[in-house]
Amino acid sequence: MKLSKKFEELIIKQLESFGCSMGVTHLVMYLASTEQGTKASFEMIGQWPQIDRLLVSVEDDPSLKVSSPNRRWYPLQENDILLGVLRVETDLKEGNWPVSLDSRLKALSLSLAKCVSIELERQNKNEEINYLKSQVNVIIHQLRNPLAALRTYAKLLIKRLGSDVDSIEIVERMIIEQKQINNYMDSFAQLNSPIQLPLDIGEERLLLPPNLDNKKLITVQSLLRPILERGQANANLENRDWTEPSLWPDWTLSPLKAKYAVIAEIVANLLENAFKYAHKDAEIGVAIMSKGLCIFDDGKKITKIENEKIFQKGFRGSAAKKKDGTGVGLFLARKLAKQIGGELRLLENSSINDVEELKSFKKKNIFYLELPIKELHS
Structure with a gap:
């Protein structure tokens, strides 16, 4: 999963806010990572203190293969899904962990899990939006051809109608409506550009396309x-x-x-x-x-x-x-x-x-x- 910079900064701030507390010497957060055809792994994404150390996975860190009374692992879990783990190192003698420290670390792990869940949801929404934008682009491209053809056929029909003024007027109005649909297409095309949402309108879409050209009289x-x-x-x-x-x-x-x-x-x-x-x-x-x-x-x-x-x-x-x-x-x-x-x-x-x-x-x-x-x- 490619993480946003803001998400990484948030995780670091959360770990920093807990640091130097009740004998804690090192906090490391890992995210669960799976790729098709491979076994699940846990990739390091943040730590406190921020020392010059490679962000290695749990599997690639030899020191973690030896158990220690001064180390505990806290799952980052959303419902039944394991999103990652929090590794905690302390200088407590003989691994004597106070109940209050354990409670605070559990609360921290719940908070981190919620951050991960929100980030995953954000990424999924972005993927959906990008997919929909792509589909809108395709639809716009496909619609422009038949719209242009309708205009062509309408002009040909006007030629064949000769002096039938009433019928010609109806066809000319069809051309006007075709032009209006083109305006809709232009509006849809703008969806792929950065937009500023009108905060005072609400979630309802406009019934007509906006005035696309502010210089137009x-x-x-x-x-x-x-x-x-x-x-x-x-x-x-x-x-x-x-x-x-x-x-x-x-x-x-x-x-x-x-x-x-x-x-x-x-x-x-x-x-x-x-x-x-x-x-x-x-x-x-x-x-x-x-x-x-x-x-x-x-x-x-x-x-x-x-x-x-x-x-x-x-x-x-x-x-x-x-x-x-x-x-x-x-x-x-x-x-x-x-x-x-x-x-x-x-x-x-x-x-x-x-x-x-x-x-x-x-x-x-x-x-x-x-x-x-x-x-x-x-």
Whole structure:
């Protein structure tokens, strides 16, 4: 087993902290080592005091083949697995070991065994992570070829469609979606690079790829446009009414700071829920307000009891009982909204009156994403 430098330093510190105690003159820690086709051995990995001495195994140290009353061995054991041993040498006369010394050495051996167990677990996790990264790399490589082929076939189809404008528009949207999948591939490719985990997000993955290029100009309109086109396509397929903004106020057209790209994820998540849970003939849409966005549906009204619970992680409302899902979407959407200084809530009749533009907006379920308008722009 190849040990990390931090692990070796920790072992030395543990041995040093016990040194010069109650007649102890030498502490040596060995790790059990086995290779396929060979018998088990115990390799020295640390000692106190640190003298100029080769780190030899138990089997290769002739002095250990002679028993001594001043030497004892303490197993480093995790459950039924022997991980190593601790060798203790003393200057005690006639091997008269105090009970208190024996107890302390047993405690030290338990502590060392736990250190070894944690190090082994860390190494196993690293091996798993490296394997998964390797597999992700292979999958990305394999996916890029069929994705490129889909784009090629789509372009060929556009040529054959000639003047069929409506059909060409559908194929062009397919090309846009193919480009979006390529963005996902780019995101996955970054997994093999050192990353800094976002501490304020939690363990949930993002539903959309991040803004990979911080220098790329983005606006609220550019973020929402592909999502709205997808919503229109879904509405057409399900033969339901769809409403989207016709006028875009100035705050939606001004360049955004890169961190606000998550607005697209929040909206996409809310629309996905609406299409999944609203009944088949319910209208769905997006509206722009002076201080944020509304994602609404005219389906069955979410009950007052469930109004806040739907934002709890893992909670699934009555409309979702027979549908696939994990109950994470709204929890994450609100978390992202708060992360960028905004707020996401499901409006009740009383709170609708708090937003001037919504007083005449008669829809069953209205999710209001309030945004820090002044802070949005570069």
